[in-house]
Amino acid sequence: MNIKRLLWKYFLPAFTGVVVNALYNIVDRIFIGRGVDALALSGLSAVFPLMLIIFAFGMLVAIGANVRISINMGKKDYKRAEWVLGNAVTLGIIISALLTLFGYIYRYPLLKMFGAGQGALPYALEYFEYILFANVFATIGFILNNACRAEGNPKIAMYSLFISAGTNTILDPIFIFGFDMGVKGAAIATIISQFILCIWVVAHFYSKRSVLKLHLANLKLNGQIIYYILTIGFAPFSMQLAASAVQAVLNTQLIRYGGELAVGAMGIINSVAQLLVMSIIAINMASQPIIGFNFGAKQYARVRDTLITCIWAATSIAIGGFLLTQLFPGAIVRIFNNDNPELFELGRKGLRIFTLFFPIVGFQIITGNYYQSIGKAGIAAFLSLLRQVIILIPMLYILPPFTQLEGVWFANPISDLLAGIISALFLVKALKKLKGGTEKFN
Template sequence: MKNNEHIDAPQDGAGAAEQSGSSGEPSRGRKDNTHQLGTLGVGKLLLRFSVPAIVGMMVQSLYNVVDRIFIGNGVGALGLAGATVSFPFMLIFMAFGMLIGLGGNALLSISLGEGKRDYAGKVLNNSFVLIVIISAALTVLGLAFLEPLLRFAGASETILPYAGDYMRVILYGVVFNGIGFGMNNFIRGEGNPKMAMATMLIGAVLNIILDPLFIFVFNMGIGGAAWATVISQTIAGLWVLRYFLSKDSLLGLKLSAMRLDRQVILRILALGSAPFAMQIAASALNTILNNQLQQYGGDLAISAMGIIYSVAMLILMPIFGLNQGAQPIIGYNFGARKNKRVVRTAELAIFVATAITTLGWIVTRVFPEQIIQAFSQGNPELVQIGSSAMGLFFVMFPLIGFQIVAGNFFQAIGKPKHAMLLSLSRQVLFLIPLLFILPGFFGLKGVFGASPTADFLSSVVTALFFFLELRRLKRDTSGHPDVAVAAAMPE
């Protein structure tokens, strides 16, 4: 493979002519808005594409927080621990959604930037088929090996019944979750961020409504929380299907384009490999973390970490939304060889992300006990453990925004090797070893203190790669040769 990690896509269309609708097939009826990615002001574009994603992600994150509050207060600390032990498997489902959704959307965005509309349509349809196949396989495997998997993830005998009741139901909705979560990226990639936001809002709002109904009114316990999630995911998935089967979609789902193409699949997997690896690493990390928490702090320590993660995700979700908004802008302009716009988008996204994480750090430093109390059902021991752990966990939080955006930047410009290295640096290179080393010296405090230590080290590594790449792009003002739509074909 070339040193710059770039190879060209097959020339299956007529360049820019395809983008304007002259690709040999009739228009689906919706105006092609992708050209705005290369012409409108970067700040205005980032606002237009990111705000809907941020709103949707915030509502989803708020659902996660409310979900944990309902479980903590309606089921108790053991129910909260059961949901926390199930989290590694939720991350695996997200990992495959990101592998296909983000990888395929990155390829789609770059292809549209190069004017290859037919190729982009093939990417969309191949991605849909992959998501359905993978999600169905995860459901079957998960149901077949549920109990041993939960034990491996750190479930004690007291937590296991709660985790089993929760995950058994969640597995029924994996296919629709995959469609709603994975394919929603392509709605944004087609230049329709408001519709993508609507998908997230529908699922999250419905979930927030159903949670208290099933837990408190119908007395369904932790299983009720799981059913609320599955029903909302199914509705969101059907909403996404409706979009791609209608004339609202620029490309649309078509049986003729669903035949799997080996080259397209390899390119999707290559570009999606970084976020996929990051989520798989996160799943492995959470499994290790749960076991270390069980060893050094017991069930309540796991419950406390579940609360802290919910709060952390509430803060980080706007950054994930910012990334979703920035990705098609960066990818399109990189494909169109407009480096100044690529650099400007990345710099602006990092500034906003850092402001968000700094604000989150301030809130968690000022109100740690009040935050934990909202989840704890008045359990004083859980409040004490959780508030102390929160102080440690968020020490380096202002750095995380930069680290997340910079890692996504390399994925958006078609450099999956760089993106994967930076994505894995925090979790695999630093955090997992620290989870084994620090508790031996500091006990439970070492478990909670491993995260900020890894945040600092990974941010240093990310800064080195990112600023070197930015300097190269600024210097190469004429554009770059061999623009990639496929960053990693086998050698």
């Protein structure tokens, strides 16, 4: 199929799916911000980096398995693709169970470390304790939902997230307002929706609609397959861990220079940034099976066409997001909380600064995904860590002593700019290698 048509076929359900999936946290923040209070919003912001850690382990398995599934399907080795799928499920169950146990034992120090102040801590604890016990369902649902795309069923993946996030959106106001359950109600709504997602995708891989099947024999772990999954999945895993580390540093610096309400404002900014970045990640999700399949089939010209098309699309989304946050920051912040003027001003100003260089973020994310999709895990991990750790964390400590709270906000756009320059060098190298479609990759 024509590359643009093929990308559109995969992008539309992926975009719809990730936007709907992003609504999990965004809807929770909107209802908690309006139905409880600003400190509850700060508490949820402290839970957010811990949720990123849990999500990182899901990505470690899901993305690593997807790349291997796509490459094996490109080689027509469907038996091995099913073996990868089964091992991914077992690995996901083991990792998520261990994370749940660890998180529950150390929940108090973890939440304090990630920025939960005295006023926000009770809200953070209440939400986090409930979310932990849905971790296994959330992880398996995420792994198998991504596998739907890898096997060539992107619409099934989209429907899965529609059902799950739709359930969460409906139940949130019922539990928070109708049953007056506050933060606990938001957490319970999320648990129910994640359980439904898990059941739905497991059923898919036992149905006639699936290309690959879940076999009990394939659930037995194989050392080589686990190694392949983990090495490829390390790049998105490190990126998510980096996001969590950055969020922890951000929260502590925000409390130091702006107080607990600044953490709440960061929660609003994160919701908006997450929605924008996830839109670009949808392009990655659409391109990954196409790049992986064609790379496995040695169709390098099609890989190059896919990469170039994705860069244009991602840059367009990034520019659109930049314009929205620069022109309408106040209207965006009011969606989350409209009765606290201090929170409004912090969020409005922070959002504008935070997204200052967002137009150059799109091609950075696409470049990292390209190297990940062709199995170059080391380069992919470096490019992912560059923007979120190697440059950003030092900036969060260097700038604030001179410019106070504004320094915390400005650390992100400076990191975007410097990482963009370095990513561009890797992108040029990749395009040169792919030019002509005949170069061998070792």
